[in-house]
Amino acid sequence: MKKTALITGITGQDGSYLAELLLKKNYIVHGIKRRSSQFNTSRIDHIYQDPSLHKRNLILHHGDLLDSPNLFNIIRNIKPDEIYNLAAQSHVAVSFEQPEYTANADALGTIRLLEAIKNLKLQSKTKFYQASTSEIYGDNNLKKLNENSNFKPSSPYGVSKLFSYWITRNYRDSYNIFASNGILFNHESPRRGETFVTQKIVKGLVKIKYNLQGCLFLGNLDAKRDWGHAKDYVFAMWKILQHKKPDDFCIATGKSFTIKNFIDEVAKNLQMKLKWEGKGVNEVAINTRNNKKIIAVNQMYLRPSDINSLTGDYSKAKKLLNWKPKINFSQLVKEMVDSELDKYSK
Ligand code: NAP
Numbered sequence: 001m002k003k004t005a006l007i008t009g010i011t012g013q014d015g016s017y018l019a020e021l022l023l024k025k026n027y028i029v030h031g032i033k034r035r036s037s038q039f040n041t042s043r044i045d046h047i048y049q050d051p052s053l054h055k056r057n058l059i060l061h062h063g064d065l066l067d068s069p070n071l072f073n074i075i076r077n078i079k080p081d082e083i084y085n086l087a088a089q090s091h092v093a094v095s096f097e098q099p100e101y102t103a104n105a106d107a108l109g110t111i112r113l114l115e116a117i118k119n120l121k122l123q124s125k126t127k128f129y130q131a132s133t134s135e136i137y138g139d140n141n142l143k144k145l146n147e148n149s150n151f152k153p154s155s156p157y158g159v160s161k162l163f164s165y166w167i168t169r170n171y172r173d174s175y176n177i178f179a180s181n182g183i184l185f186n187h188e189s190p191r192r193g194e195t196f197v198t199q200k201i202v203k204g205l206v207k208i209k210y211n212l213q214g215c216l217f218l219g220n221l222d223a224k225r226d227w228g229h230a231k232d233y234v235f236a237m238w239k240i241l242q243h244k245k246p247d248d249f250c251i252a253t254g255k256s257f258t259i260k261n262f263i264d265e266v267a268k269n270l271q272m273k274l275k276w277e278g279k280g281v282n283e284v285a286i287n288t289r290n291n292k293k294i295i296a297v298n299q300m301y302l303r304p305s306d307i308n309s310l311t312g313d314y315s316k317a318k319k320l321l322n323w324k325p326k327i328n329f330s331q332l333v334k335e336m337v338d339s340e341l342d343k344y345s346k
């Protein structure tokens with residue numbers, strides 16, 4: 001019998017890679033997408049199957065994490081073996097502008113799904129994966145963060161995700177649901193949304209290279225992140241649900257780099273030479289070929305509070321799940337740059 005999975009957030013970066021992975025593993029994949037005024041399925045168009053096909057293994061449903069009856073009905077009809085809750089208002093800076101909406105989707109949305117599993121008495125059938133995040137640690141002085149590190153989130157997004165982390169554990173302990181958290185550190189890919197810093201840098205510098213943009217404005221250039229590849233990380237999600245018991249796992253690369261390091265690596269791939277000058281909000285990068293300022297800070301991109309550094313320790317996942325990242329920082333940057341250049345050459 002084929003396994004059935006339900007992915008919330010299937011139209012997002014991770015949802016699209018996970019859907020591909022599960023289809024390869026012969027699952028029947030159901031995905032929840034939001035109704036939008038224009039198509040929002042560009043990341044999954046290549047695996048889309050026409051609803052008029054008699055036999056499909058990718059089925060999309062309209063839905064929203066804010067809509068309990070809708071989620072309940074979808075889960076009642078499908079009775080999935082696995083639910084991956086990837087849907088979220090996932091932008092940290094936006095969560096300061098829309099804290100209530102973020103909490104509704106990212107915190108209460110998780111309860112709505114867990115309640116459906118509980119009330120439909122699917123405990124013995126349905127496993128639940130919660131997309132937790134390194135944002136729940138907040139600013140910290142620790143070199144490497146693991147499953148036992150303290151949580152002190154510093155954004156409405158992080159606080160909402162910490163609620164979901166705990167409610168997932170609570171439903172596991174209280175109702176015997178196979179419910180696990182993947183505490184994932186930043187992960188990127190050519191499918192990364194354009195307002196996250198990595199993709200913004202890649203797209204911006206490629207435009208500058210082709211003289212289509214003057215200067216790229218960013219926020220905190222000194223923040224450090226542990227960046228992995230989304231493809232590696234969705235494999236970890238699947239492994240977490242195949243483990244013999246529900247548990248929580250940090251998924252990371254163990255290495256972190258500053259935003260400036262990321263910019264330098266992109267520039268290297270584009271054969272551009274940069275010179276950094278100034279400090280703090282006055283820091284700029286100059287293109288040494290023409291002496292033009294191409295990176296500067298705009299204070300509108302600084303957050304009310306930011307996390308200076310995040311580095312993860314994935315040794316538990318390595319030991320218990322036999323998982324480790326395959327794609328390193330420079331390979332990730334190269335893939336993102338090549339993919340962007342490819343669009344221009346086409
Ligand atoms: P993403 O690209 O922003 O995708 C988010 C998905 O959630 C999209 O499909 C979006 O739909 C959907 N969504 C948003 N609000 C919704 C709502 N109210 N109801 C239903 N669907 C909704 O995020 P991602 O990078 O793939 O991340 C996947 C999950 O992992 C998120 O929960 C994120 O918070 C978490 N996470 C991400 C990272 C990372 O570095 N990428 C690290 C740790 C945790 P639309 O396409 O319609 O917008």
Ligand code: GDD
Pocket residue numbers: 090091092093132133134135184185186187195196197198200217218219220221223224225259301302303306307310
């Ligand atoms: N987005 C953005 N835009 N970030 C900038 C900019 C800019 O112009 N300039 C500097 N930054 C800094 C941010 O202040 C932050 O310190 C860092 O770059 C990374 O920002 P994002 O790429 O937006 O990612 P994030 O770390 O805030 O959140 C991502 O990773 C989390 C896991 O740690 C998201 O994917 C979250 O959903 C995820 O949970």
